[in-house]
Structures are given as structure tokens and as C-alpha cells.
Amino acid sequence: MNSVRVLVGTRKGAFILNSDEKRADWQVSGPHFAGWEIYHINGSPANPNRLYASQSSGWFGQVIQRSDDGGQTWNPVGNQFVYEGETGTHQWFDGSQRPWAFTRVWNLQPSPNDPDTVYAGVEDAALFKSTDGGHSWRELPGLRAAKGHLWQPGAGGMCLHTILLDPTNLDRIYVAISAAGAFRTDDGGQTWLPINKGLKSNFELPDPDADVGHCVHNLAMHPSRPDVLFMQKHWDVMRSDDAGGQWREVSGDLPSDFGFPISVHAHEPETVYVVPIKSDSEHYPPEGKLRVYRSRGGGNQWEALTNGLPQKDCYVNVFRSAMAVDRLDSCGIYFGTTGGQVYVSPDAGDHWMPIVHDLPAVLSVEVQTLP
Amino acid sequence: MIRVIIPYHLRNLANVGGEVALQVEGTVTQRVILDALESCYPVLRGTIRDHRTGQRRPFIRFFVCGEDWSHESPDAPLPEVIASGQEVFRIVGAMAGG
Numbered sequence: 398m399n400s401v402r403v404l405v406g407t408r409k410g411a412f413i414l415n416s417d418e419k420r421a422d423w424q425v426s427g428p429h430f431a432g433w434e435i436y437h438i439n440g441s442p443a444n445p446n447r448l449y450a451s452q453s454s455g456w457f458g459q460v461i462q463r464s465d466d467g468g469q470t471w472n473p474v475g476n477q478f479v480y481e482g483e484t485g486t487h488q489w490f491d492g493s494q495r496p497w498a499f500t501r502v503w504n505l506q507p508s509p510n511d512p513d514t515v516y517a518g519v520e521d522a523a524l525f526k527s528t529d530g531g532h533s534w535r536e537l538p539g540l541r542a543a544k545g546h547l548w549q550p551g552a553g554g555m556c557l558h559t560i561l562l563d564p565t566n567l568d569r570i571y572v573a574i575s576a577a578g579a580f581r582t583d584d585g586g587q588t589w590l591p592i593n594k595g596l597k598s599n600f601e602l603p604d605p606d607a608d609v610g611h612c613v614h615n616l617a618m619h620p621s622r623p624d625v626l627f628m629q630k631h632w633d634v635m636r637s638d639d640a641g642g643q644w645r646e647v648s649g650d651l652p653s654d655f656g657f658p659i660s661v662h663a664h665e666p667e668t669v670y671v672v673p674i675k676s677d678s679e680h681y682p683p684e685g686k687l688r689v690y691r692s693r694g695g696g697n698q699w700e701a702l703t704n705g706l707p708q709k710d711c712y713v714n715v716f717r718s719a720m721a722v723d724r725l726d727s728c729g730i731y732f733g734t735t736g737g738q739v740y741v742s743p744d745a746g747d748h749w750m751p752i753v754h755d756l757p758a759v760l761s762v763e764v765q766t767l768p
Numbered sequence: 769m770i771r772v773i774i775p776y777h778l779r780n781l782a783n784v785g786g787e788v789a790l791q792v793e794g795t796v797t798q799r800v801i802l803d804a805l806e807s808c809y810p811v812l813r814g815t816i817r818d819h820r821t822g823q824r825r826p827f828i829r830f831f832v833c834g835e836d837w838s839h840e841s842p843d844a845p846l847p848e849v850i851a852s853g854q855e856v857f858r859i860v861g862a863m864a865g866g
Contacts, residue, residue: 456827457815
């Protein structure tokens with residue numbers, strides 16, 4: 398019988414939630430690294446018992462933890478993230494230039510075929526790679542050469558928060574940065590191309606069609622179609638059918654096209670999920686109703702999924718890395734909220750239930766489907 | 769033997785109890801103590817001082833004999849009572865909630 402392991406990063410520690418394939422009864426483990434911010438935990442597709450966690454604190458900086466037994470025990474590995482060469486400057490909130498400075502790791506993405514190879518997306522935005530299981534890290538500096546002086550921080554900092562590895566082509570990587578946009582490499586990270594054509598940031602940039610500077614909140618891709626990308630931008634839900642060469646808006650009939658996470662169904666590459674948020678001024682669901690929206694046609698037409706979710710007086714947010722899907726036959730959808738709830742739908746969004754409802758604010762959710 | 773107290777979260781990270789005892793040679797300074805601490809507990813590298821610059825992290829303070837030595841030179845000799853282990857060198861997380 399299959400099982401699932403849900404990896405939850407919160408403001409005050411990590412939690413691991415386990416269930417069999419019915420996804421009805423859950424065992425909760427944690428808090429791990431109690432009191433620390435856990436921006437992301439992720440497992441290796443090549444060895445599901447190999448987990449990496451980003452543990453950080455405003456006081457004590459960055460620690461990377463690694464588990465080789467599915468999260469039962471952990472050991473700290475390397476935490477030295479040093480930018481390559483001259484760091485240069487990027488835009489600050491007021492438009493002035495400011496030197497790059499490392500703050501934390503936002504995202505950890507293990508390689509699909511090697512448990513010792515893992516990528517780290519950091520703030521200030523850059524991409525690092527380890528090939529020795531997290532002991533040492535080396536920046537891929539070609540990314541910052543893609544007009545880095547024009548990048549600027551979003552409200553959460555200037556963070557590289559999303560890393561998508563093309564499972565069919567290990568030299569192709571997509572990343573997203575707030576607020577710089579989306580970028581692609583086709584040579585394993587040596588050179589990078591901004592892939593932001595078609596994005597419009599009318600209220601955020603002096604040139605709404607600029608090459609870089611867009612506040613991309615999240616990217617999603619189905620592994621069977623790595624050229625098709627979905628994007629939740631600051632405002633607008635977008636789609637590209639040519640690996641980011643051109644984007645078109647697919648917000649359609651959403652009640653708001655502002656939001657953070659976006660996910661794709663495990664078995665239906667045209668089924669996409671978002672969580673609309675009222676606005677960038679009011680980071681909570683429209684009308685106080687927590688609704689996941691599903692499109693079965695790759696965007697434009699969306700249906701509200703509400704069964705089991707609070708439909709009044711709900712003012713939580715769902716962060717960009719806090720939604721994920723499992724790969725069971727009936728695809729499970731998961732998301733965590735700033736109110737500390739982690740919800741699961743074992744039937745692709747038709748019915749929802751809370752797994753836990755009183756955790757610290759949830760920063761990230763990942764799901765492993767185990768044999 | 770130098771006696772050092774480190775913050776709660778770093779005690780957990782280094783898997784140590786209340787006080788840490790360190791053997792150091794020569795003149796005892798803040799830098800000498802921190803070098804010895806990081807040598808005994810490599811996991812603490814980067815958590816008290818910045819990896820690249822070696823500077824004290826902004827939310828860390830160093831207390832010596834009831835005084836804040838955070839802004840003293842890291843190479844200034846510490847009082848004999850620290851060097852002898854009579855008093856504890858305290859590494860403290862700045863007072864701030866969250």
C-alpha cells in the first residue's frame with residue numbers, strides 16, 4: 398500500500414505528517430528545529446528518505462539540515478553561501494542600488510536522479526548548487542548576469558523562491574525571483590535568459606512590459622510536459638506553451654487573479670490549481686471565503702472548490718510554496734495557511750479536510766508519495 | 769579553562785548543555801574564544817559571526833563581567849577572571865520578540 402509524507406515548514410519549526418493512501422488518518426511528527434523558521438523542506442525523488450531542510454533565524458542566520466531516514470533524525474550540513482566574484486548591486490525599494498547580501502535559503506530542489514545534488518534558491522536572489530549532499534555550495538553566477546542590477550525586492554525580500562528542474566533535460570532549469578521575473582537556463586546554469594515576454598506589470602513597473610523586474614510569485618510545470626509552464630504573478634495567472642518564450646494570461650473568471658501558489662494535477666497536465674487572494678493590499682481571501690480554484694482546461698475557466706473549507710470569516714493567506722500535490726491514483730492536493738492549518742483533498746479538490754489546524758504560520762508544503 | 773554560555777537555540781544546534789568549557793592558549797580575547805568555540809562545534813560557524821566577514825551577527829551580543837563587550841575590539845584582552853574561568857563569557861541573542 399502506498400503512503401504519503403507531507404513536509405511542512407513553518408515560522409517556528411518543521412512538521413512531518415504521515416498517512417496511508419486513504420489520507421484520512423494522520424500522524425504528526427514535530428516540531429523539528431523548534432523555534433526556527435523553516436522556509437522549505439524537500440525530499441529527493443531519487444531517494445525519498447533523503448530530505449533537506451532550510452532552517453534560519455534572524456538572530457543566528459542559516460543552517461541546512463539533512464536527513465537520511467525520512468526525517469526521523471537530522472544532521473546539519475554546509476551553511477556557507479558565498480556569492481561568486483564581484484557581487485555588484487541590485488535595486489532597493491527606493492530605487493537606489495544596494496550590494497548583494499545573503500540572508501536565507503528560500504527553496505531547496507533536489508535533483509531528480511542524484512540524491513547528493515541539490516539546488517538552493519536564496520535571498521538576495523541567486524542560485525546555488527551542491528553536489529556533495531549539502532556539505533558545500535557553489536553559486537551559479539550567470540543568473541545574476543541577467544540584468545541583476547534591475548532586480549528589486551518584493552515585500553518578502555529579493556528572493557529566488559521557485560526552482561523547476563526539467564526531468565527530461567537536466568541542463569534546463571527554470572527559476573522565479575521576486576521581483577525580477579522568470580529565468581531559464583539550457584546549459585545547466587552557466588547562462589540564463591529572462592523569460593518574461595507577455596507579462597504586464599502596469600502598477601508595479603514604470604515600463605509594464607519590461608524584460609525583468611516582474612513580481613513572479615510561483616511557477617508550476619507537469620513533468621510530462623516541461624515546456625508548458627503556469628505562473629501565478631503578483632497580479633495575473635499566466636501560461637506559456639514554449640518554455641517561457643511567450644506568456645498569455647489565463648486568469649479568466651477568477652474572482653481575483655492576485656495570489657501566491659499555483660500547482661498542476663499529478664495526472665492531468667491541463668488541470669491547474671490556484672488560491673485567489675483579494676489584493677496586494679489585503680492579503681486574505683475575497684469575501685472571507687477560503688476557496689481553491691481549479692481549471693480543467695489549462696486556465697481561463699475556473700471552478701471554486703469549497704467543500705470542507707471555511708466559507709465565512711476566514712482571513713488567512715496561503716504562501717507561494719505552501720501548496721503541493723501527491724502522485725496517488727486519486728491525486729491529493731495540499732495547502733497550508735498563515736493560520737496554521739494544513740488542508741488535504743484526497744479527491745483532486747472536491748472535498749477538503751484539515752490535517753492539522755493549529756500549527757505556526759505555514760511557509761511551505763511538499764508531499765512525497767511513498768511506495 | 770574558559771567557560772562560555774551560548775543562546776538556547778545554539779545549545780540545541782550544537783547539542784550541548786548549560787555551559788561550554790574551552791581550552792585556549794595565549795592571550796584570551798573574544799576572537800580567541802569564538803575561534804575555539806567554532807573549532808569544537810563547527811555547526812556554530814556562521815551562526816555567531818558572518819562566514820565571509822567574520823563580523824558579529826547584528827542580533828548577537830557578548831557580555832563580560834556584567835558589561836556589554838559587543839563593540840569592543842575582538843582582539844582586546846579579556847579580564848583575567850574570564851581567562852581563569854572564574855567568570856563566564858556570555859554570548860547572548862539580542863532582546864527581541866518573535
